[in-house]
Amino acid sequence: MDGDAVRERAAKLPREPGVYQFQTVESPRDHGGTTGDRAAETVVYVGKAVDLRDRVRSYADPRGERIRRMVERADRIDYSVTDTETQALLLEANLIKRFQPRYNVRLKDDKSYPLVQLTDHEFPRIEITRDPDPEATARRRADGGATAADPGVAGPRVFGPFTEKTRVETVVKALRETYGVRGCSDHKFSNRDRPCLDYDIGLCTAPCTGEIGRESYLADVESVVRFFEGETGVLADPLGREMERAAENREFERAANLRDRLDAVEGFHGGAGEAVASRGDERSVDVLGVALEGDSATVARLHSESGQLVERDRFEVSVPEGDADTRAGAVLSAFVPQYYAERELPDALLLSERPDAEVLEWLDREGVAARVPGAGREATLLDLALKNARRGASEPDALAALRDALGLDAVPRRIEGFDVSHAQGTAAVGSDVAFENGSADKSGYRRKKLDDRNDDYANMYDLVRWRAERALAGRDDRSDPDLLLIDGGAGQLGAARDALADAGWDVPAIALAKDEELVVTPDATYDWPSDAAHLHVLQRVRDEAHRFAVQYHQSLRDDISTELDNVPGVGPATRRKLLRRFGSVEGLRAASAAELREVDGVGEKTAETLLTRL
Template identity: 85%
Template sequence: MDGDAVRERANELPREPGVYQFEDGGTVVYVGKAVDIRDRVRSYADPRGRRIRRMVERADAIDYSVTDTETQALLLEANLIKRFQPRYNVRLKDDKSYPLVQLTDHEYPRIEITRDPDPEATARRGAGRGSGGRRRGPPRGDGGAARGNGGAVADSPNTRGPRVFGPFTNKTRVEIVVKALRETYGVRGCSDHKFANRDRPCLDYDIGLCTAPCTGEIDRGSYVADVESVVRFFEGETGVLADPLRREMERAASQREFERAANLRDRLDAVEGFHGGAGEAVSSRGDERAVDVLGVALEGDSATVARLHSESGQLVERERHAVSVPEGGDTNIDTRTGAVLSAFVPQYYAERDLPDALLFSERPDEEVLDWLDAEGVSARVPGAGREATLVDLALKNARWGASEPDALAALRDALDLDAVPRRIEGFDVSHAQGSAVVGSDVSFEDGSADKSGYRRKKLDDRNDDYANMYDLVRWRADRAVEGRDDRPDPDLLLIDGGAGQLSAAREALADAGWDVPAVALAKDEELVVTPRGTYDWPSDAAHLHVLQRVRDEAHRFAVRYHQTVRDDVSTELDNVPGIGPETRRRLLRRFGSVEGVREASVAELREVEGVGEKTAETLQSRL
């Protein structure tokens, strides 16, 4: 590829975090990660190094995979490099990877942090998805051959094999969480050698890290129930661990054990943040080494099916497939999506090995489900937890496969714009009864957030939404007309509100002399308000979804800034000795207002970081 070809291809890529691949005749020659895929790929149009220049000249195609976070991009890049061994990547020779958490398949499972879970599973990892010897493709009337487990007892944990969760990037946080799980549920962490032939509990039992199943201090049924609680936590149910930690922290604080309460608070912070991006866990049930995730994006008479593939709990592959959808039939989007999946699954797996489990964005036909069940494949539509997150990621990749450019073109046609609105700016105002009034201005490029283009503005305090919107849009328009804004002019302005807010915004544009089309999107009924009239588009319209994303992000950004400004306003707390800006902010966020602080007890006040007993008593007396 030459520089022009790279630039042309880059213009088609999303401005999202993810992974990109340079390919030569279908062979992956380079894998990279990026915070912004489009900008990163565009930089290869003029490579600086000789090695990268040779790689670009050799490549004939560029593929990509969208992720939700930079951390997911980092992990996926590492897994793809290990899988494809691209010649132009730097490759580690020791085959080490990110840490995982494993619950073993023993009668009394142990929990451990490892980089190589279960030697048998590791040996199978490179053998492909068909190492179990299962049939390919739909059955030919023989009902299929179901997978077996060697006659293991049905209620024993080892019928499932080990359960693996990960990979994780923050090993310290994983260690904190695993220790908290052991203290709460008493799951053993000792080796098989130490577990066997004991006649009295070890030190872990004395310090509360283990319930000592080795000497019968806990019955097997209770122990297995505790293990299942640990599994629920790693599958996304944070409260399984957070709730008992919070109760223990509150108990320690009420008993004036402040050092212990502070330690529990720090542990609670690590637990509550674990599923918010620090862990990036992908759960893997013990007998499900290979898991495929299918998401469908519909656009008229065509569809895109995205397939994510996970092996031993690690996301390692992503594909997109274009599918034709027959005209007519049911107009319900869920029914149509299920029909697409029902047609796709038997065709795709006719010449491929079936995975151990299939996760769907919508439920396929019963006939397909019966066939998968006969083949021993677990098929499900997850509603929450990490599996639901994987389905959302598959849907995101499917939409980027075809829908986004079409959605913007549909938006142009629906609003009768002169050009496709590739750059959209969204505006919203947030305040509390006219105080701490702020406005947000967010930017979207090709349907995706361009956070480098976000701006915010503190406005004059007044309880007038129309006047506030006029001031916000006028501020943006004046800067554009006078050349004081370094961002390109948008193709469309989206106002969060109804006809009144849109009228104020258009008045501001006219007064500033800035010629940019503007529409509004009202929250209650999702009506699109334009100068020509009001539109009630179908709830599944892709071009409506584009406007909703812009509107919701403008609202989120405005509310967050309003909270910051609200906490910064002068309050009675400023006159209390020992209360600085940070402590004042923590008090207001904890209790909501000065009145809430006034009504709090000394014990409740002391739960706030930076507030000791003397300060809490001073607060009560002064307020």
């Protein structure tokens, strides 16, 4: 886009708070598709604004080289309106995590803030989500509609984001109890011939079976919309009346429960905000220090409870390409909302630099005291955090050594390991384990059932191709790895690289063979010293991938119905022991009576029966 195109688009935007996205649009033919396929949109930058029109217009004359390149690359600008500046701040954090835009500072994890969505069905459903219905949004765009956040447009309505999921859940349950809006899936809704349990306990008015007409139901939905648009009394008033009735009837436990619910409702739109805690009340304190180096930054966090340092960790943050001189304050402005997306905020934040005013205002509204220490114990804690950050950014470690040894472009902070396991072609499975900064990230583990065949190369090809296609299609919610490690030798590595090439996923891949611990790359084979720290990193990933694959394979194999099921004296426990010892029924057939008796639970009579039956 050029300056004139940006100004023309900005003139059509509202003067309201919100979030804007610069996007590129690629033809389907760029990806091997046909003219009938939908164009592919890629988000390259996400920003927030108090006034969308003024903020987007400023990009017509970009002040920095990085922003100028971003604007030139973009083909269109999309936007979403929010009710408040705080919502714009949190929605921006959500979208950065979801799309990982090239020109944004971003924390490499997948946490996000909850939103509340009312779907665009004939009888709308209310739900808490972190990813609003993309298909409904696409349908509305195709029909010429605006985005889901635009007011006055039919279709799914999304409210939020919100910082406290527990409070959101409390409010949504109270809304359902008051107005009976359904929360069931489409499948359950369309296949009912009588009301479900939600109707019996007062959570739903059962539009699925005609217990309420559409006009009355939509009136209740509109009351829910009014609440999320700021009309707190829509829910607070009936809750207050119900609480008073419970107290009059001496139902004190129910009255207390309603009181707590009423507190959550009245505080939902900021009416019950806490004052900023004084230093004497700050039981939990987080200290954040930033170190910048090249195209990355490291944020070190120290966590203190009641004056005692109880936790410390480090996080890698991506700095936009060509923007290595990004201020530490800008890094903190991006890090704080993204990191605390799904974590409890502390009473106080001690920071190495001041973040943007919007972040400080948000922290203030959330009751968090944010400051940059000048002297004393707080300054000492901050110095410690900065030392931890610089250690993460600068000191040579095992991952940096691995980068140098392999000639990689960047430190492989995230490594994924792959292995396959089967028993002579049966119960074939694949594992995909993830390591972040040298430590196992078990939330990133995945496994896959493969076609049964006795071909390790074909199995590895299918496993890596599956991972690559999911990543390219946006169906995998994990960050892309910096390095793939294949359990095996040159053959397995070749199969994996073929899969990457066929899928079009550009990720470096190497292999580690078990017998001689040789590291195999496309260009060379390395025999590193057995005490090399960077070799130990690869061994940990390889061994974990192997363990995870074998574990899944054994669980599948133990569940397979075999000819052992009909052998007298062989129960499920003995069957599992036999299959683990001999690998398969074919292995059992080749065993002698003496070998069979070595298995715990197999006596002479059972061994003879096995030999006869098999």
